[in-house]
Amino acid sequence: MPEPVLVSVAAAAAGRVVVGLYDLIKTKFAGDPAASAVLAAAEGTAQDSPQVRALAEVLEAEQAADPAFGERLRAEWERAADGQRAESGGVTNRISGSVGGNVLQARDIEGDITF
Structure with missing residues (x-):
């Protein structure tokens, strides 16, 4: 089983998502x-797909x-x-596992949020 960072890669x-990374691998x-x-x-498949897992194993x-x-x-x-x-001004959104309800991922929120 590949290490988690390789699955993310x-x-x-x-x-x-990361052109330089894709180009390096290609x-x-x-x-x-x-x-x-x-x-x-693996191109265009979901993060938890068998194709991505196979790519992680090859990596x-x-x-x-x-x-x-x-x-x-x-x-x-x-x-x-x-x-x-x-902290450098970017935003990283990650959801793992099954989500059965509402999910909110944000950095700076001003004001109310209603679902």
């Missing part, structure tokens, strides 16, 4: 048709085989995350 790449997979197929299959294997790639992958992930942290 895979989900971001699948959604092309370039790494360019010479590997099987890995490229896993990336293509885990790739970083084990090529530690320099693993370092670049994590550095790109951290760089992207730094720009999204609330």
Whole structure:
């Protein structure tokens, strides 16, 4: 089972949320048709999809085989995350698990909220 950060990286790449991350992975997979197929299959799927999980597993294997790639992958992930942290002016929204009711994710709220 891949570590949670790799699942998050895979989900971001699948959604092309972080372009630099996606490009790094696509370039790494360019010479590997099987890995490229896993990336293509994951594109546009949900974070908890089997395709994203499969991409995370391939990323885990790739970083084990090529530690320099693993370092670049994590550095790109951290760089992207730094720009999204609330303390730097960004907003990061995350919902995990099933949600059966209303959800509100916000940074600065002025005034009332009604559901």
